[in-house]
Amino acid sequence: MSKASWIRRSGLGFAALLGLAVPAGAGTLDTVKQRGILQCGVSEGVLGFSAKDDKGGWSGFDVDFCRAVAAVVLGDASKVAFTPLSASQRFDALKSGKVDLLARNSTWTLGREAELGLAFTGITYHDGQGFLAKRSLKVDTALSLDKAKVCVEAGTTTQLNLADFFKANSMTYEEKVFPSAAEAFAAFEGGQCDVLTRDQSALHGERLRLAKPAEAIVLPDVISKEPLGPVVRSDDFPWFTVVKWVNFALINGEELGISSTNIDEALKSQKPDARRFTGAEGGFGKALGLDADWAIRAVKATGNYAEIYERNLGTESKLGIPRGLNQLWSMGGVLYAPPLR
Numbered sequence: 307m308s309k310a311s312w313i314r315r316s317g318l319g320f321a322a323l324l325g326l327a328v329p330a331g332a333g334t335l336d337t338v339k340q341r342g343i344l345q346c347g348v349s350e351g352v353l354g355f356s357a358k359d360d361k362g363g364w365s366g367f368d369v370d371f372c373r374a375v376a377a378v379v380l381g382d383a384s385k386v387a388f389t390p391l392s393a394s395q396r397f398d399a400l401k402s403g404k405v406d407l408l409a410r411n412s413t414w415t416l417g418r419e420a421e422l423g424l425a426f427t428g429i430t431y432h433d434g435q436g437f438l439a440k441r442s443l444k445v446d447t448a449l450s451l452d453k454a455k456v457c458v459e460a461g462t463t464t465q466l467n468l469a470d471f472f473k474a475n476s477m478t479y480e481e482k483v484f485p486s487a488a489e490a491f492a493a494f495e496g497g498q499c500d501v502l503t504r505d506q507s508a509l510h511g512e513r514l515r516l517a518k519p520a521e522a523i524v525l526p527d528v529i530s531k532e533p534l535g536p537v538v539r540s541d542d543f544p545w546f547t548v549v550k551w552v553n554f555a556l557i558n559g560e561e562l563g564i565s566s567t568n569i570d571e572a573l574k575s576q577k578p579d580a581r582r583f584t585g586a587e588g589g590f591g592k593a594l595g596l597d598a599d600w601a602i603r604a605v606k607a608t609g610n611y612a613e614i615y616e617r618n619l620g621t622e623s624k625l626g627i628p629r630g631l632n633q634l635w636s637m638g639g640v641l642y643a644p645p646l647r
Contacts, residue, residue: 353511377607434528559610
């Protein structure tokens with residue numbers, strides 16, 4: 307057998323023949339551990355999801371998810387560097403490695419996975435597109451917006467959904483397109499358009515930012531499905547699995563009744579589900595490349611899904627958005643996570 311034939315049969319490449327073979331690059335999980343910091347991409351400012359205060363502190367649902375991942379991987383929820391990204395920047399920043407994880411109220415679509423080489427790790431918030439309208443229009447439904455001037459952010463599914471909605475309902479509109487969400491909001495507030503369209507969750511926050519919130523109304527119509535979730539590169543399955551299961555752990559924590567306020571009780575529990583969650587049984591942490599107590603770390607750092615939701619979006623926040631679809635499946639919602647077993 308020739309040397310070339312032996313190399314082909316044994317699966318070695320041409321680089322090995324020349325003595326130039328190098329070990330595969332470290333995966334994202336190892337890179338984050340070695341760096342000691344999680345690089346997380348977030349929005350430039352969406353109240354309730356990711357917003358920066360005047361002291362430079364970040365808060366919001368997406369921010370807390372990043373902190374949960376940092377707690378799981380690095381044992382410290384504070385070891386996160388947040389990078390604010392516009393809609394046009396976000397996916398390139400992830401693909402280029404500028405960020406390890408994108409938690410930026412991004413909608414999961416076929417095109418974004420198949421065409422961009424990205425992978426959504428699940429749904430953290432079930433949303434839908436809506437409209438914020440000036441009360442002076444005297445409308446109470448989106449079907450009354452014929453001939454309206456609508457502000458929208460460029461390069462988003464929001465812009466595409468807007469066109470579909472008006473075409474499907476045989477209505478016309480004047481589109482006012484802006485490169486960022488902030489500019490679209492400023493134009494709406496300044497009177498350049500009658501209506502602002504975004505995900506409904508974001509519109510509740512935008513309304514509160516108006517000088518006179520009472521002069522605008524979030525219409526009840528939901529015109530699209532907007533499953534929002536964290537995104538990673540599709541070429542790193544171990545990292546995809548870690549981020550996915552952090553999401554599931556937060557949901558399972560709520561379902562099992564394990565919260566940031568009863569960690570000690572959970573650690574003493576003899577219930578099989580609780581013991582697997584805390585790492586006392588199962589060995590799932592090792593399979594993920596993490597410590598045994600990975601899931602309990604997430605809940606200890608940020609709270610379970612319910613705690614994160616209520617703090618940032620629900621009853622404990624300025625927004626007060628009912629959980630709706632984002633309630634557990636057992637409570638009438640669609641929030642459902644595979645079991646830890």
